[in-house]
Amino acid sequence: MQTPSVIIVLVALCLASFFFGRKRSETLALREGGYSSLHSLPKHYGYMAAAWAAIPALLILLVFTVSEDRYIQDAVIAQLPGAIQTLPAEQLGLYYNQVLGFAQGGIDGQELDETQLSAARYYQQLASQFSMVKAAGVFLAALIGCLLVLKGIHTRLRARNHVESIIQWVLFGCSFIAVVTTLGIVLSVLFEAIRFFQVIPLTDFLFGLEWSPQMAIRADQVAASGSFGFVPLLVGTLLISAVAMVIAVPVGLMSAIYLSEYATRRFRAITKPVLEILAGVPTVVYGFFAALTVAPFIRNLGESVGLSVASESALAAGIVMGIMIIPFVMSLSDDIINAVPDSLREASLGMGATLNETIRKVLLPAALPGIVGGILLAVSRAIGETMIVVMAAGLSAKLTANPLEAVTTITVQIVTLLVGDQEFDSPKTMAAFALGLVLFFVTLLLNVIALYVVRRYREQYE
Template sequence: MSPLLLLLSLLVLSVAGFLIGQRKALNLAGSVGGTSRLHSLPVYYGALTALWCCLPAFFMFLIWLGFEQSIITALMVADLPDEVRALPPARLNVLINDIRSLASGNIVSGEITPLMRNAAAQYISLKGIGQMITSVIVLVAAVAGVLLVHRRIKPELRARNQVENVVMGLLVVCSTIAIFTTIGIVLSILYEAVRFFQQIPVTDFLFGLEWSPQMAIREDQVGSSGAFGAVPVFAGTILISAIAMFVAAPIGLMSAIFLSEYADRRLRAVAKPLLEILAGIPTVVYGFFAALVVAPMIRNSGAQLGIDVSSESALAAGLVMGVMIIPFVSSLSDDVINAVPQTLRDGAYSVGATRSETIMHVLIPAALPGIVGGLLLAVSRAIGETMIVVMAAGLSANLTANPLQAVTTVTVQIVTLLVGDQEFDSPKTLAAFALGLVLFFGTLFLNVIALTVVRKYRERYE
């Protein structure tokens, strides 16, 4: 049975279990004198039956789904001839991938040998057997669950409490997914990054000035030997983010001030949705726009002034990224400015300050922690932004502070290193995870500071 069909039949069985449990409870109620003699409402007996039907079975299904591929692959590899299994791990992996794609009818990288064809047939049959066994186990578990609960249904069964306990457990599990996601991110990135640092020393990575990750795959191949000094990449990221913040911070902040302190209701009704649209435009659209319209525009105007501008200049990517961040800065600052108590404004007005003086000398100093927090979040957003820089910034790592030249960023490098064919033991691929590690902890650092500052600030005026 295919997984989808299996899930559907599980659903049908659960509904049946619900009806069976409810019916049994109603029958019992009839014999003991009304539903009020039951501990719980009949619905709960039905729900308990359905839960016992689907939860254990679904759990088994998930376990199989998680380990299906590795178990089947292990079994298939065990059946391969000895001389094939003696291949170096990298070659063996390529072969296994080819057999898998052959089995699923996809394109294979090399030529198809009889050995591979046999192995693919073996793979398919193993997969079929595995699916059959799972289907039987899952369905048996489901039916067994129904029967088990059905026998236990008595008027004094505390069905509601049991159902509520299970539901509560599910709620807790759902709310811990955020923790597991974080753990998953940290562990997966750390694991691959550590493998990278086993081949390239950490100090070379963090302080090296040369970045050219193209490694020669074969010994005799002409090409660079690969250099993994990430300083130019970090510098490029900082340059582009700085340009973006140079655009976004003043414009975003002034928009927020204008909207919350000056604008009348009509203007606000127009301007707020406008900023929301700007925030809702996908970054790939900004990237397309930056590469196709803004970059040539900057290049042409540079040419007219006699300045040589790269067609992938940091300026184009930074400017467009800045525009993307404007609504982010503006909405965060808006919240913060609105949280400043009215009494502070009134106090300033009463001593004769103009509006702009009130804003500059009272509101902004009072809101400063919140504004700084918001700006830090915006910086973290700019550092992590991917599509705009992938489409509009360069690939070559230049160590320069000139915004008219092409620079590359952490996210661009991650994308270029990981898109396409990957080998999971070459430093080239693993370098992406090392960069990811820096990116994750860099933004985490900014976020934690920003969120703490903002929270502290909120508490001050609440």
């Protein structure tokens, strides 16, 4: 039986457990004089039976599914002739993959030798046995779980509390998965980065002023020795983000103020969703908008006043990124300004303050922590943004503060390092992990600063 059908049957079993559990509690209750003699509602006994049918069975299913491939592979290899078993790991892997491919119907049997064909037949046999065992184990677990609960049901059984704690554990499990996944990603980036730093010293990476990651792959190649100074990338990233924030913060914040304090309800109901659509435009669309429309426009404008502007400039990328971020800043600020209690507005207006004074002196200070938080969130997004800068900012790692020149960013370099055929043990590719790690730390730092600012400058209402 395949996993999907196992799950379908399991669902049916759980439903049945639910009804049996409910029925059983009802029967017991009627025997002891009505539903009021039950500790919990009948449905809670049903939920409890269903949960105990589902959870152990799902765990067993998980264990079997994870160990399946490994177990069958070991068993198939174990019965191959000794000469093949002692092959080097890569060749053995290739050999086994052919077997696997044929057994699962992916490749034609013509190219395989007799040993492989018989191994493939053995594989199929094992796989079908294994899935039988799996299905049997799962159903057995579900039945046992359900029956144990059914047997244990009595009127004093605190099924409601039991179900509540099961739900609590399920929720905990979900958040645990989220945390573990994040941790896993960070650790895998960290380990690859450490490998990189064994080749390129950390100080060269952090303080080097030149970035040209081309390395000779073969001994006879004439290529740069590769310099991995990350400062130009950081400066480029910060430059573009700064341009973006200069656009996004004033426009976003002021439109939020207009929407929340001045606009009529109707106008707001129409405008806010429209502006939020701006956030739904795929960044790749912004990217070619930046590269094909904004960048040439800025260059022509610059030339007409006698400035030399690179055709891919930090300014173009920054402006478009700013436009992309406006809805974030606006939407977050709008929510936060709206959350300031009306009593503060009334207090200020009742003193004879104008709306403008009220906004500047009461609403904005009260909303400041939230607004700063929203802006820093937007900065994190700007720093992590890739598509726009890949298309519009260029690839040359120039150390400059002039937004009219082409610069490159951390994310753009990660993309270019990993696009195409790459060796995964050369410093050039591993540099991507180091850059990823740095990016992670920069964003983390921003979040920490955001938290600090929010705590320090909070004007507490209530």
